[in-house]
Amino acid sequence: MIRRGRTEGWLKQPIDTLPRWAIFHGVAFNGVKIGPLPGFEERGSTVIADHDLEGGKVEPLLTIPKELIISRQNIELLAKADRHLRELLEAIGDFGRTTRGAVLTFLLLQATICCPETHDVGVLNPLTEYIKFLPDELLPTFWTEEEQDLLTGTTLKPAVRAKLNSLLREFETLRTATESIEWCAKYWWDEDTGMVTFEDWMRIDAMYRSRALEFPGAGDCMMPCVDMANHASGDATAALYETDDDGNGLLLLREGKKIAPGGEITITYGDEKGACENIFSYGFLEDTVASAKVMFLDLDIPSDDPLRPAKIYVSTVAPGFRIFEKDGHVDWESDFIWLVVINEEDGLDFKVRQTIDGKREIQAFWKERELDTTKLREYLQEDPAWDVFQLRATVLLQQRVETQIDTLQEMQGAKREFSIRDVPWILAERLRKLELELLVSAVSTLEHQKSSLVESEAVQRYLGLAGGDEEVDFS
Numbered sequence: 001m002i003r004r005g006r007t008e009g010w011l012k013q014p015i016d017t018l019p020r021w022a023i024f025h026g027v028a029f030n031g032v033k034i035g036p037l038p039g040f041e042e043r044g045s046t047v048i049a050d051h052d053l054e055g056g057k058v059e060p061l062l063t064i065p066k067e068l069i070i071s072r073q074n075i076e077l078l079a080k081a082d083r084h085l086r087e088l089l090e091a092i093g094d095f096g097r098t099t100r101g102a103v104l105t106f107l108l109l110q111a112t113i114c115c116p117e118t119h120d121v122g123v124l125n126p127l128t129e130y131i132k133f134l135p136d137e138l139l140p141t142f143w144t145e146e147e148q149d150l151l152t153g154t155t156l157k158p159a160v161r162a163k164l165n166s167l168l169r170e171f172e173t174l175r176t177a178t179e180s181i182e183w184c185a186k187y188w189w190d191e192d193t194g195m196v197t198f199e200d201w202m203r204i205d206a207m208y209r210s211r212a213l214e215f216p217g218a219g220d221c222m223m224p225c226v227d228m229a230n231h232a233s234g235d236a237t238a239a240l241y242e243t244d245d246d247g248n249g250l251l252l253l254r255e256g257k258k259i260a261p262g263g264e265i266t267i268t269y270g271d272e273k274g275a276c277e278n279i280f281s282y283g284f285l286e287d288t289v290a291s292a293k294v295m296f297l298d299l300d301i302p303s304d305d306p307l308r309p310a311k312i313y314v315s316t317v318a319p320g321f322r323i324f325e326k327d328g329h330v331d332w333e334s335d336f337i338w339l340v341v342i343n344e345e346d347g348l349d350f351k352v353r354q355t356i357d358g359k360r361e362i363q364a365f366w367k368e369r370e371l372d373t374t375k376l377r378e379y380l381q382e383d384p385a386w387d388v389f390q391l392r393a394t395v396l397l398q399q400r401v402e403t404q405i406d407t408l409q410e411m412q413g414a415k416r417e418f419s420i421r422d423v424p425w426i427l428a429e430r431l432r433k434l435e436l437e438l439l440v441s442a443v444s445t446l447e448h449q450k451s452s453l454v455e456s457e458a459v460q461r462y463l464g465l466a467g468g469d470e471e472v473d474f475s
């Protein structure tokens with residue numbers, strides 16, 4: 001449906017008509033305009049200074065009336081006057097009570113309202129028109145199989161797979177929940193007259209994901225016009241966003257920032273985000289990015305661990321570990337690894353318990369104390385064998401990191417098929433390089449940690465107990 005709307009023109013508005021929409025609906029512009037920045041047209045539209053601006057001396061550059069914010073609260077308000085929106089939100093239940101569920105469903109309804117073939121569905125509101133200004137982003141969920149294969153060895157590859165699976169699940173939930181609503185059956189799902197496909201859900205997701213902001217004072221939302229600002233990190237961030245006392249959205253030039261006419265007013269989408277997340281959510285990587293910054297690698301419990309099934313059953317933490325760079329130093333953290341490295345001899349125990357309704361449940365214990373896997377690290381830290389556990393962890397993690405390095409290295413010199421587009425090719429190549437560098441640094445960190453742990457008293461004692469000069473397998 002959305003693709004058709006873009007081609008046929010009923011879901012597309014040129015960006016130069018945005019000021020008319022904005023002013024009509026009460027958006028105040030102060031010394032800025034919105035459009036493509038000459039020389040950087042591939043970045044879409046952005047916010048541009050109209051005349052000399054100085055932070056601290058100018059009033060807010062943009063003021064967005066609170067009614068225009070695409071947030072869960074506002075969608076609930078709109079639903080009071082829009083029977084079809086209300087029906088949708090009720091039908092999808094818990095999903096509609098999340099910001100993501102409410103916003104995506106709302107956006108899909110707005111696109112449906114725009115279609116000239118739809119009659120008597122939804123109530124027109126200013127945002128029905130606004131979505132026509134939003135471009136389609138080439139997020140990795142839209143990369144072809146061949147393009148996604150270029151991500152082999154990066155953490156983006158499993159992230160995209162998982163996202164596509166969760167989008168499919170959401171889409172099926174939406175279909176099942178709404179197919180008995182008459183107008184949904186007719187306009188969305190009917191074999192002949194239905195227009196909505198999985199591709200629409202992917203497009204709506206990309207629209208939301210690439211534009212959602214965690215807006216101080218308004219929470220997760222889409223803020224029309226402010227969401228036209230492009231990203232720049234660190235000192236290059238020109239403006240901040242927040243709400244005023246009445247809940248209206250504001251774009252404010254940073255204190256001391258001077259922007260000449262024609263200069264870009266950027267915001268930050270989150271300086272702490274890693275390269276993988278930037279490509280995943282926004283489909284680009286700033287030119288200045290020199291580090292992958294953070295990556296999450298999955299981790300499996302070795303198949304020869306007899307406690308593996310029970311450990312998997314009781315674990316409530318993400319099965320992996322984070323590698324991150326902070327102040328020029330690379331380190332790692334994980335809640336999961338601790339469950340992987342301990343065993344029965346150390347004090348881990350499992351008991352089967354009968355619940356009141358007759359079901360059986362496995363409970364984990366650490367030295368007689370009931371175990372909450374999110375707190376395992378704290379328990380182990382108090383244990384005299386803490387250094388031994390850490391040593392086992394570093395050995396395992398190093399092996400895992402080295403496997404990832406091997407996979408990435410196999411991708412070096414990947415051939416470019418003629419069908420591969422520039423953006424996926426360049427981004428995948430950059431990400432592979434950045435993640436490889438971070439992994440190599442992580443190996444040095446782990447090596448270093450291993451060497452000092454081997455020297456520790458607890459480990460030496462453990463080695464002694466384990467049988468003198470016989471080699472101990474810490475993995």
Ligand SMILES: C[S@@+](CC[C@H](N)C(=O)[O-])C[C@H]1O[C@@H](n2cnc3c(N)ncnc32)[C@H](O)[C@@H]1O
Pocket residue numbers: 042043044045046134135137210211227228229230231232281282283284285286
């Ligand atoms: C919130 S929107 C910003 C407005 C967008 N340019 C538009 O035309 O609607 C986020 C998208 O803008 C683009 N973008 C933002 N900052 C960028 C940058 N520094 N370099 C390249 N593209 C950028 C990306 O396509 C991203 O997904």
